[in-house]
Amino acid sequence: MNAYRILIDGTERPDYSVEMTTVFLPRIVCDVCRAVRLEWDVYHPSLKCSAKTLDAISAAENPACSWEQIEKLRKKIPRDDERLWDLPPGCQLGRQRILMDGPPDFPDFDLDLNCPLISEKALDILANNRITVYSGEVEILSFSSRKRLHGWRAVDFPNVRLMTENAIRKCRLIECKRCGEFREADPRAWRHHELIKDRWPRRLGVARLVESGRRVASPEFIEVWKRHKLKGIRFERIGKWV
Numbered sequence: 001m002n003a004y005r006i007l008i009d010g011t012e013r014p015d016y017s018v019e020m021t022t023v024f025l026p027r028i029v030c031d032v033c034r035a036v037r038l039e040w041d042v043y044h045p046s047l048k049c050s051a052k053t054l055d056a057i058s059a060a061e062n063p064a065c066s067w068e069q070i071e072k073l074r075k076k077i078p079r080d081d082e083r084l085w086d087l088p089p090g091c092q093l094g095r096q097r098i099l100m101d102g103p104p105d106f107p108d109f110d111l112d113l114n115c116p117l118i119s120e121k122a123l124d125i126l127a128n129n130r131i132t133v134y135s136g137e138v139e140i141l142s143f144s145s146r147k148r149l150h151g152w153r154a155v156d157f158p159n160v161r162l163m164t165e166n167a168i169r170k171c172r173l174i175e176c177k178r179c180g181e182f183r184e185a186d187p188r189a190w191r192h193h194e195l196i197k198d199r200w201p202r203r204l205g206v207a208r209l210v211e212s213g214r215r216v217a218s219p220e221f222i223e224v225w226k227r228h229k230l231k232g233i234r235f236e237r238i239g240k241w242v
């Protein structure tokens, strides 16, 4: 069965800006590969952090952070399911505030934002089909009136490890033994993904691949999305499920 990543489609989107209301886990510069671990697109609004926890994370933000320090901060964050939340350095936590310029017309899914959004309508349809998308509260305000707009939630992409060793080689991905960061040696080789179906968490709709960083959807998610003609994303083949 083919495997697909998620991309935005041509649906029109309103202009927007964000107010920095979230905090980041500290970044790490790896002493072996020199990669900066900064996964700014990993955003976890569904993790409920107290103001105290967010303050502690915010205070720890400095470029010289160690893995030990990250581990200490991670322990402060309550999680429902430990397996799904590999919180990487640099990921965003907390509630995002989006200022929207124009009519409230985000599509059902919008990836093209600092904080990806999904409509409550789409979430209901997916839930009725027993598909889980992790989501959390987002604050959307009209830029001019500062009025609160409803109907969307922030999407979480759990980090999952799904790729076969064979596909990691064929996609020319090189893993740093020290920090686990993957480097793409040949950006043209990405169509060789092989995703292990048995490792996909049951009923999960969307996730982010640790190995290649691609955001992928389950076959069930794609079937429901297309059947209900939901708007905002399209699916591009990246390889296959094995």
Ligand SMILES: [Zn+2]
Residues within 6 Å of the ligand: 030, 031, 032, 033, 034, 035, 176, 177, 178, 179, 180, 181
């Ligand atoms: Zn490294």
